[in-house]
Amino acid sequence: MAPNVISATVEEAPRETHRNTKPLEPVQIVWRNVILFLGLHIAAVYGMYLAFCCASLCAWLYGILLCYASGLGVTAGAHRLWTHRAYKAKLPLRIFLAFCNCMALQNDLYEWARDHRVHHKFAETNADPHNVNRGFFFAHMGWLMAKKQRDVIEKGKTVDVSDVWADPVVRFQHRFYVPLAAFCCFVIPPAVPYYCWGEDWYTCVFGAGFFRYVICLHFTWFVNSAAHLWGNKPYDKYISATESKWVSALAIGEGFHNYHHTFPWDYATSELGYKYNFTTLFIDCMAYIGQAYDLKTASHESVQQRKKRTGDGSYDEILGKKE
Template sequence: MFCVCISNLSFPPALLCFLLSALGITAGAHRLWSHKSYRASTPLRIFLALANSMAFQNDIYEWARDHRVHHKYSETDADPHNAVRGFFFAHIGWLLVRKHPDVIEKGQKLELTDLKADKIVMFQRRYYKLSVVLLCFLVPMLVPWYFWGESLWVGYFIPGLMRYALVLNATWLVNSAAHMWGNRPYDKNINPSENRFVAFSAIGEGFHNFHHTFPFDYATSEFGMKLNITTAFIDLMCYLGLAQERKRVSREVIVSRAQRTGDGSHKTG
């Protein structure tokens, strides 16, 4: 009876919270604020900042700063989650130890004026702890309890903690599995790979060889919305007039790069 209760009442809010918090990372901290691969209106930026707080993976400013360091110094000691140090370190170990001095040094030299000038980013940073308590834990717990009588216990553990753990690990797989396993159709000389399992679990972030080869592309993949909920979301926001100026690499450049540096697995047809 308890299992039925969980599956019928807790799964929909858990899934919704998973998608919202994942979008706060993928469409927000990653594609919008780290790479500036598209422009978002103020209402969308506020929504993504709130969703990012629900994800509880450091505030947008810190997340984007570390991600820019990761791209610029990938697979070196200045990379916060250097995959050369092994799966465990890239997945979670980097969060259990102090940052390598190179990460701090290189991070301090980055150009971050765009983030510092962003009032939404800095507001979220200022009130981050409070927003995490409210959005990552209290809202997922209290909404099912208030609206359809779910127990607080189940609300806390299923849409709250379980969903939070799943989003964390989906994100970490991009740093670990997608830097180790998969093909490299665009650049065989780098570790990031195309990993469909990661693409599915991280709602579109597993086409990692493409992303590290063309980091400015808003879709992080040449396949559009295929296994890429985040790209579909951004496209929908553009259709609704809430986003614009999506950056995209041309097909000709993709094919040329694949032929020049790829591992031969790229399909041109």
């Protein structure tokens, strides 16, 4: 199915372009979350040790497959499908992506979509949940260890997510999220290698469980931190989001962030096809078998005009030519 090419620049919510006129509120640390993340990383380090010292090649291939699957639950599911409505999906694909999203354990689909829409609408302001103006660590993971800012809560109430809640798959996942996420993230991944080919139990639990989980968390977090700090801005030089090939490679396509914040409704999040963008390949494959449809993408003319109007004129290393 060919993508639905759109010439006009439309967004699901107008972006607040004003800069902060008041100082940042002090961060209130949630120590319970600090201790939780500390414990997760200690378990992940032990899992990394076991993975390198004890895991079989089959276990490593399985772990990579898990990373891609849980990543798709965030990139193709929570992000491009439910948050930005960049394409539509039939029930089997939505169920699969909801399952993968549970494996990723990065909040349920409804809350993920709500927070991300707030991020887009109020990017780089006090209402941005992971405001990069607070620094790399806060944008990367610190925001998850602090109470939400008042502006985030107040402005968040102005963002409509009723369309996300209207999906029965989202409502089911939200209702049973805790047991579903625990089972999909920490029970199924270790159980498969243990029972199917006799991998060591501790390697399964700490490797396929904690190490895999924490690695995937950081791959996603780099989109909020590194892809808002370092890189070029060929589409809009007035925003913090940048183009980052290495972040896109780690986050299976989400690192072309300057393009994405300029054209958030484009299902491909890039004009470069499948380069460093496994998620786009996956969505196109789903469209080929009829599970994904109504794929939205920006027209070539719109992209080129936007580059000339607001781009920084930077050299695009991926295309290998000047814009």
